[in-house]
Amino acid sequence: MKIMRNGLLLLVLFALYYLIPLEFRHLWQPDETRYAEISREMLVNGNWVVPHFFDLRYFExxxxxxxxxxxxxxxxxxxxxxxxxxxxxxxxxxxxxxxxxxxxxxxxxxxxxxxxxxxxxxxxxxxxxxxxxxxxxxxxxxxxxxxxxxxxxxxxxxxxxxxxxxxxxxxxxxxxxxxxxxxxxxxxxxxxxxxxxxxxxxxxxxxxxxxxxxxxxxxxxxxxxxxxxxxDFWHYFFWVEHIQRFAEANAxxxxxxxxxxxxxxxxxxxxxxxxxxxxxxxxxxxxxxxxxxxxxxxxxxxxxxxxxxxxxxxxxxxxxxxxxxxxxxxxxxxxxxxNGRALKVNGWINLVFGLICTIVVVGFLAPWGVAKHSVYGHHEVLKVALAGGAFLLWGICGLITLKSPTQRWSWAALCPLALALVVGQAIPDHVMDSKQPQQFIHGMRNEIAPSRFVLANNPGIASGLAWELRRSDILLYDQPGEVQYGLSYPDAQGRLIKGSDFAQWLEQYRREGSVTLVMLLSRTEDNPDADVPKADFSYRQGRLVMYQYKQTP
Known part of the structure; x- marks a missing residue:
């Protein structure tokens, strides 16, 4: 009976740590959106031999x-x-x-x-x-x-x-x-x-x-x-992805x-x-x-x-x-x-770590904190409470193990549990706006989806668009990023639009349909409108901005 009870407890903890939170956290760019989109394209095109990213060869x-x-x-x-x-x-x-x-x-x-x-x-x-x-x-x-x-x-x-x-x-x-x-x-x-x-x-x-x-x-x-x-896969994969990354100065x-x-x-x-x-x-x-x-x-x-x-x-x-x-x-x-000396020390480490992180969240990162630039905004009190509460529970679990270190030391496994469950809901908005474009894209999906052409100035944002819209024909605007090698093939010409050529390109191609450009702005970029032609509609959320151009006759 005890074995069955312990086994059931482990399964419940596994589900709480590793299964339940998966769907309730937005995908991060560039990694998660990239791997989501590459696999989606493999399933769509049926090619399980050569990886493609935006229909471009991707050899990383x-x-x-x-x-x-x-x-x-x-x-x-x-x-x-x-x-x-x-x-x-x-x-x-x-x-x-x-x-x-x-x-x-x-x-x-x-x-x-x-x-x-x-x-x-x-x-x-x-x-x-x-x-x-x-x-x-x-x-x-x-x-x-x-x-x-x-x-x-x-x-x-x-x-x-x-x-x-x-x-x-x-x-x-x-x-x-x-x-x-x-x-x-x-x-x-x-x-x-x-x-x-x-x-x-x-x-x-x-x-x-x-x-x-x-x-x-x-x-x-x-x-x-x-x-x-x-x-050419093996030449690129061996020299660029291994030799350069491991040993060369430009790794x-x-x-x-x-x-x-x-x-x-x-x-x-x-x-x-x-x-x-x-x-x-x-x-x-x-x-x-x-x-x-x-x-x-x-x-x-x-x-x-x-x-x-x-x-x-x-x-x-x-x-x-x-x-x-x-x-x-x-x-x-x-x-x-x-003896339980090290086990007791482990409890103290978890207690102190949890309390310090709680103080940092509530006293420094919160909008009322002493930090010059707070991480959370005044409208994110609930997120502060979730983050601070998760670390406080970490410390409490450490305190519980201190009551009887040799008997309860394994309770340390519960320390990260609250953090695991709430981390997706405790991320500050400004981080989500730059690193989790899925929320922005999902909210603007009805406006973006009908566009004949969709462009992004960042491969991470582009992969988020491709994943959410279920289309791999996203164009790159000004920055090739990690798909530079794939863009070098003759059949990939026209997939990268330079910023200096965008006005001319737009004048020609918006005749075929509407155009949407999504940009991730740098932290110091305050007036992105000056760098692109005047849009028929624009929308900004944090560091993400969307420009839309209607089809012209």
Whole structure:
């Protein structure tokens, strides 16, 4: 009965964290609107080989992540839940793999279960796991590779060892088709130190080629198909998306080497106090418990790998949190049996974090706050209450764990729950106006939809228009952004309208039908009307402005 009750409680918490909020948050640009639209276009045109964005070739990522999103939209339809469910599905399978590997390493179901719970409730995992990007998918495949190698290590027979290596290759191949060559590099970087320490390097060389065979077998059909349909894909994808992003001076999202340290610390909340001991024990037990050191290698080595790269984003280290969750769970279980000092510290961290964030929201970000420029407007009192209340409940959950740290430490899993449920309704209007164009577009849909031509000065806004209007013929105004390469093809001529040419273009093409231009203004742009021809109708909401030009005879 107790097992059934606990299982039902976990399912309810999972639904509250990962399912219910999905539909009630507007899509963010540029990421969520981009991946929503690319998958929508794949379903419409039936081409599941070459990704297209506004009917332009889009070579920034391979195909497998889109396939998961395609299936989600195919099953659940054209809605925000479907856009994000691919990420949730991937994170859920990853959590099950974390449970499996933790159970295989330490043979303790309670530790394995807590590893899955810690993984799903870690702030970075939840934040990215309910967000429509490809990082949850690549995390799934990298963790599958991590589990497959451990399966190979424990295999009692040569036949089972061969199958495990092939399974690892399958996971790496799917990872390669999701986000590229890093899915092949990260497992090598993570496994090599452990194999050397365990004196398994010869075995790695002997069976490693099987993983290469497995990866090639699963990825070759698509790799050949896209080479035939888009011969320049591999040149662009390898040199621009890998070499430049990883090593060259002009890499996107440049950040210092230490960038991921604060990301790791904040991402571990609400389990932060367990982090030092978990990492220390993983190293200390490297001889007595090879599994602990194996998990540590999968945390530290990929973290160093991504830190060396010039281009950095918080989402890149999401795979590190799967093995880290297992180490954190092991540390917590050991503390329960010895002393609860670190568990008590964890409660204090959550209490202080919740109170500080509450004070920041209510005392600084609110319209009556002491900050020079408040984040919330005077009409957003309810949003201030929701945000402040969510962080206050975080602190209260931390306080509850302090009452009996060794018995209630796991209640920390409830700390982010209120934030997860209300974050979509607590975002300030000025952030929504610039980062969530879905609300603006949905409100103006009846005015925009009849337009013969629709233009946007930002690919993120353009993808929001395409998704909401269910049309891929959105034109780019003045800024090509991330679709610059797709616009270079001869059959894409005319899809980018330069600002200096817009008046002349408008005079010619409005004869064919009405024209709508949607622009995302810069923070310092006060008079955008001076840059475009006088419109028949205009509407502005925050940094978003719409201009409409009626058809002329």
């Amino acid at each position: 990522k391979p195909i497998a992540g889109y396939w998961i999103n395609n299936l989600s939209q195919l099953i659940f339809g054209h809605n925000n839940f479907a856009v994000r469910f691919g990420s949730v599905f991937s994170i859920t399978l990853t959590a099950l793999l974390v449970y499996w590997l933790t159970l295989r390493v330490w043979r303790d179901r309670a530790t394995a279960l807590m590893a899955g719970v810690i993984f799903l409730t870690s702030l970075l995992v939840y934040g990215i796991g309910t967000y429509a990007v490809l990082d949850p998918m690549i995390t799934l495949w990298l963790v599958a590779a991590m589990c497959s190698y451990w399966l190979a290590v424990e295999a009692p027979t040569t036949g089972k060892k061969v199958l495990a290596w092939l399974l690892m290759g399958f996971a790496c191949g799917m990872g390669f088709m999701t986000k590229g060559f890093l899915a092949l590099a990260v497992p090598v970087v993570a496994i090599l130190p452990w194999a050397i320490q365990q004196k398994r390097f010869k075995e790695l060389l002997t069976f490693g080629p099987l993983a290469v065979v497995g990866a090639a077998a699963i990825s070759a059909p698509w790799a050949i198909a896209i080479a035939r349909q888009a011969p 996107q999202h440049k950040a210092p080497f230490w960038y991921y340290l604060p990301v790791l610390i904040l991402g571990c909340l609400p389990w932060l106090a367990l982090l030092p001991g978990a990492l220390r024990n993983g190293w200390r037990d490297r001889r007595e418990s090879s599994g602990s050191f194996y998990l540590l290698c999968w945390v530290v080595m990929p973290l160093l790998f991504f830190s060396i790269a010039k281009g950095k984003l918080p989402t890149y280290i999401l795979p590190c949190f799967a093995p880290l969750a297992a180490l954190l769970a092991r540390q917590a279980m050991q503390l329960m049996a010895v």
